[in-house]
Amino acid sequence: MDNKKSNTLRGLLFGAGFIAIAAFIFTGCPSQQSMLDTRDAAQKVYVAPGEHDEYYGFFSGGYSGQLSVWGLPSARFLKVIPVFSQDPETGYGYSEETKPLLMTSYGFIPWDDSHHPHISQTNGDSDGRWIYINANNTPRIARIDLQTFETKEILELPNTGGNHASSFVTSNSEYVIGATRFSIPYEIDLDVPIDSYSDEFRGALSFIALDPETGMMEMDFQILVPPYNYDLGRAGKGPSADWVFFTTYNTEEAHTLLEVNASRNDKDYVAAINWRRAAELVRNGAGETMSAHYYHNYYEGNQGIAINDVKDQVTVLTPEDGQDFIYFMPTPKSPHGVDIDPTGEYIVAGGKLATVIPVHSFSQMIDAIENQRFEGHVENIPILDYDATIIGEVENPGLGPLHTEFDGRGYAYTSVYISSEIVKWSLDTFEVVDRIDAYYSIGHLMITAGDNVNPDARYMVGLTKTAKDRYLPTGPKQNHPAQLYDISGDRMQLLLDFPTIGEPHYAQAIRADKVAPNVKQIYEMEENDHPHALRRVADNRIERDSDVVRVYMSSTRSHFRPDNIEGIRVGDTVYIHLTNLEQEWDVVHGIAIKGANNAEILVAPGQTKTLKWEPTRTGIYPFYCTAFCSALHQEMQGYIRVSAADSNVPLTWSTGGN
Amino acid sequence: MNTLKSLLITLSLLLLMPIFYACGGDESSERQRSEPQAEETALSEFELEHGIGPVTERIEISDDLDLAKVEKGRNIYEMKCEMCHNYQGRMVGPELGNIMDRRSPEFVMNFILNPSGMVRDHPVGQELLREYMTVMPFQNVQKDEARAIVEYLRYYYEENY
Numbered sequence: 001m002d003n004k005k006s007n008t009l010r011g012l013l014f015g016a017g018f019i020a021i022a023a024f025i026f027t028g029c030p031s032q033q034s035m036l037d038t039r040d041a042a043q044k045v046y047v048a049p050g051e052h053d054e055y056y057g058f059f060s061g062g063y064s065g066q067l068s069v070w071g072l073p074s075a076r077f078l079k080v081i082p083v084f085s086q087d088p089e090t091g092y093g094y095s096e097e098t099k100p101l102l103m104t105s106y107g108f109i110p111w112d113d114s115h116h117p118h119i120s121q122t123n124g125d126s127d128g129r130w131i132y133i134n135a136n137n138t139p140r141i142a143r144i145d146l147q148t149f150e151t152k153e154i155l156e157l158p159n160t161g162g163n164h165a166s167s168f169v170t171s172n173s174e175y176v177i178g179a180t181r182f183s184i185p186y187e188i189d190l191d192v193p194i195d196s197y198s199d200e201f202r203g204a205l206s207f208i209a210l211d212p213e214t215g216m217m218e219m220d221f222q223i224l225v226p227p228y229n230y231d232l233g234r235a236g237k238g239p240s241a242d243w244v245f246f247t248t249y250n251t252e253e254a255h256t257l258l259e260v261n262a263s264r265n266d267k268d269y270v271a272a273i274n275w276r277r278a279a280e281l282v283r284n285g286a287g288e289t290m291s292a293h294y295y296h297n298y299y300e301g302n303q304g305i306a307i308n309d310v311k312d313q314v315t316v317l318t319p320e321d322g323q324d325f326i327y328f329m330p331t332p333k334s335p336h337g338v339d340i341d342p343t344g345e346y347i348v349a350g351g352k353l354a355t356v357i358p359v360h361s362f363s364q365m366i367d368a369i370e371n372q373r374f375e376g377h378v379e380n381i382p383i384l385d386y387d388a389t390i391i392g393e394v395e396n397p398g399l400g401p402l403h404t405e406f407d408g409r410g411y412a413y414t415s416v417y418i419s420s421e422i423v424k425w426s427l428d429t430f431e432v433v434d435r436i437d438a439y440y441s442i443g444h445l446m447i448t449a450g451d452n453v454n455p456d457a458r459y460m461v462g463l464t465k466t467a468k469d470r471y472l473p474t475g476p477k478q479n480h481p482a483q484l485y486d487i488s489g490d491r492m493q494l495l496l497d498f499p500t501i502g503e504p505h506y507a508q509a510i511r512a513d514k515v516a517p518n519v520k521q522i523y524e525m526e527e528n529d530h531p532h533a534l535r536r537v538a539d540n541r542i543e544r545d546s547d548v549v550r551v552y553m554s555s556t557r558s559h560f561r562p563d564n565i566e567g568i569r570v571g572d573t574v575y576i577h578l579t580n581l582e583q584e585w586d587v588v589h590g591i592a593i594k595g596a597n598n599a600e601i602l603v604a605p606g607q608t609k610t611l612k613w614e615p616t617r618t619g620i621y622p623f624y625c626t627a628f629c630s631a632l633h634q635e636m637q638g639y640i641r642v643s644a645a646d647s648n649v650p651l652t653w654s655t656g657g658n
Numbered sequence: 659m660n661t662l663k664s665l666l667i668t669l670s671l672l673l674l675m676p677i678f679y680a681c682g683g684d685e686s687s688e689r690q691r692s693e694p695q696a697e698e699t700a701l702s703e704f705e706l707e708h709g710i711g712p713v714t715e716r717i718e719i720s721d722d723l724d725l726a727k728v729e730k731g732r733n734i735y736e737m738k739c740e741m742c743h744n745y746q747g748r749m750v751g752p753e754l755g756n757i758m759d760r761r762s763p764e765f766v767m768n769f770i771l772n773p774s775g776m777v778r779d780h781p782v783g784q785e786l787l788r789e790y791m792t793v794m795p796f797q798n799v800q801k802d803e804a805r806a807i808v809e810y811l812r813y814y815y816e817e818n819y
Contacts, residue, residue, distance in 0.1 A: 522798060524798065525737055525738070525798075526737075535737060536733075536736040536737055536740070537736060537737070537740040537741040538736055538740065554741060556741045556742060556795070557792065557795055558750075558792065559741075559750065561741060581737075581738070581741055581797075582795060582797075583738065583795070583796065583797040583798035583799075584795050584796050584797070584798070587795065630792070630793075631791070631792070631793075632791070632792060656749060
């Protein structure tokens with residue numbers, strides 16, 4: 001019996017051995033192919049603990065109004081930079097220092113919609129100094145300093161409805177552009193019937209000059225254009241560096257049910273503007289000064305308090321015959337994106353209702369202008385002959401091509417919304433060479449430095465609109481996904497699929513070594529010029545001026561000074577000016593006061609921030625540090641006594657036995 | 659016969675082993691672990707008396723006070739030290755009014771410039787941490803500024819003791 005069993009076992013083993021050998025000989029390592037693929041992808045995005053990613057990715061927040069920062073290729077989430085919305089994590093838009101940044105000619109706006117981050121450029125390549133981003137709803141552009149990853153400046157655009165074609169910079173950061181998506185009457189607050197659209201409404205293209213040293217914005221001039229929807233823009237590069245391009249739709253001039261009424265024309269336009277020529281015309285007095293009302297918010301020096309600089313004028317240039325600075329290129333059909341290849345020669349439009357991707361040639365455009373190959377004019381703007389400027393039409397691009405970026409190796413990559421895919425095509429043959437699915441419904445795509453003169457073109461990120469079943473379900477509204485692709489080879493390869501924050505429209509990625517070495521670790525106390533900063537510990541104090549009380553408070557591990565305060569009265573407006581005296585990287589302190597209706601605040605090392613507090617009830621108010629700062633963080637607390645409005649409790653403060 | 663079979667089985671298994679091993683091989687399993695560094699190196703006589711940090715030799719201290727340095731040191735002291743130290747009596751950290759009587763200038767400078775290293779690696783620092791239970795933060799003080807703080811504390815001591 002035993003022997004028989006043993007024989008059977010041997011037989012089985014022999015059989016298994018032969019099968020294994022045969023399987024190996026005929027197929028190689030079993031199931032190894034798919035395993036290798038997954039592993040290969042995993043290794044390409046693996047960044048070991050403690051190691052850093054090669055790229056910073058800056059993803060717009062879309063309807064969150066913010067900008068999120070990611071490490072690529074690992075897709076490590078690094079931080080949210082608050083820009084156009086209040087942020088309960090950092091106190092941005094809650095502290096007295098940052099509230100002015102969100103002021104507009106319409107008042108304080110706590111929440112906007114951010115779309116297109118664009119990194120400042122030098123010689124057509126991202127230089128990592130600043131990043132600009134647009135607010136679409138109440139039209140603005142913000143500048144974020146990439147030394148501190150903080151919003152430092154916000155400029156409102158006058159006479160603009162929906163600043164969507166923004167905030168793209170020219171190739172040496174001479175200008176950042178903006179445009180009206182929704183044409184509106186140009187005169188301020190003009191009250192007219194909506195059906196006076198064609199007569200009274202106008203588009204405005206904004207040219208905001210940038211200071212080469214500080215990156216600060218200044219509204220230089222606007223160009224008044226026909227009442228179309230100006231959708232997206234891009235600056236040229238190389239030979240086309242003096243030009244910017246905007247797509248238009250709704251050349252039908254519809255003002256209702258645009259999805260039908262603005263989709264009738266077979267072609268709309270790409271507007272080509274020679275910004276250098278336009279600026280010269282303005283310098284020579286061709287512009288007209290018009291009254292306007294808009295806010296410019298920024299920090300002055302190291303004061304650390306944003307100020308509101310309210311403007312009342314803007315220079316407007318209305319195209320006239322023979323000025324030779326603006327042209328329309330007919331482009332099929334309701335084009336969305338307009339993207340310029342690294343050589344500056346190809347102008348690629350994403351005709352979202354078109355069956356092809358139209359590609360204009362910059363040099364042909366210049367020839368057509370010189371030879372006056374015009375189809376006609378609209379409001380003194382020459383319309384170029386389509387056949388004169390077009391150099392290629394990419395066939396079979398899928399349904400709904402939107403945006404294109406480039407790898408610098410002769411290929412373009414276009415996101416295609418309706419058929420939810422990315423197509424790779426040749427800038428030589430204008431033929432599709434590869435396509436890959438997007439999950440699901442892709443909007444923008446982004447290649448590492450993919451809009452630069454010298455793209456890195458290692459990775460591509462697809463920014464998609466719906467997650468559906470891609471991750472564990474999180475309710476009827478889920479976060480928007482992004483996919484990371486390896487584009488270093490002939491075929492695009494999906495590496496990673498990850499949820500993002502808000503709804504990223506456009507994103508940009510830059511090599512980390514262009515940014516990381518310049519990032520500040522602290523705000524140096526010696527440079528803190530905040531008018532309510534504590535420069536010396538001995539200066540901590542409380543000052544009362546009628547019912548306004550200013551508390552000059554400091555924080556250091558692990559106490560506030562002062563931490564016992566009496567003599568506050570109901571009806572007082574109390575400003576807690578908290579200076580964080582720490583000078584060590586990443587050591588932040590926060591303050592929260594029971595019942596404070598405004599906010600908490602969080603203060604970076606060496607900074608001063610202010611919490612406004614209006615106590616409405618008598619009693620004892622505990623306050624504490626909200627950031628786990630040290631081993632004795634739980635001890636970092638204090639009390640404020642609030643007495644009746646008519647009380648005589650003297651104003652006193654102390655810390656410890658002092 | 660049985661022996662032969664066993665031999666064949668064993669041989670065939672042996673032959674297969676490298677095949678399976680090759681298929682299952684994983685480069686990442688070969689990752690290297692760095693050896694824990696021996697941290698307990700004996701402190702030199704200088705370090706024992708004058709602390710561990712960027713100041714590694716005696717500095718020249720003149721008997722006369724340099725009043726410009728005193729003023730510079732006072733400003734830094736009031737900005738970056740005073741919130742945790744009294745001149746007399748302990749607060750978050752030890753009193754400093756008589757520190758120049760208790761410690762060498764180099765020791766004070768090293769403590770300012772390398773506080774985390776001092777409480778980790780120096781017996782006096784370790785003892786202070788046990789007593790005060792708070793790690794002194796580095797306050798972005800440069801070497802010449804630490805030297806100025808020493809001058810101010812010398813001045814304070816001469817004036818008040």
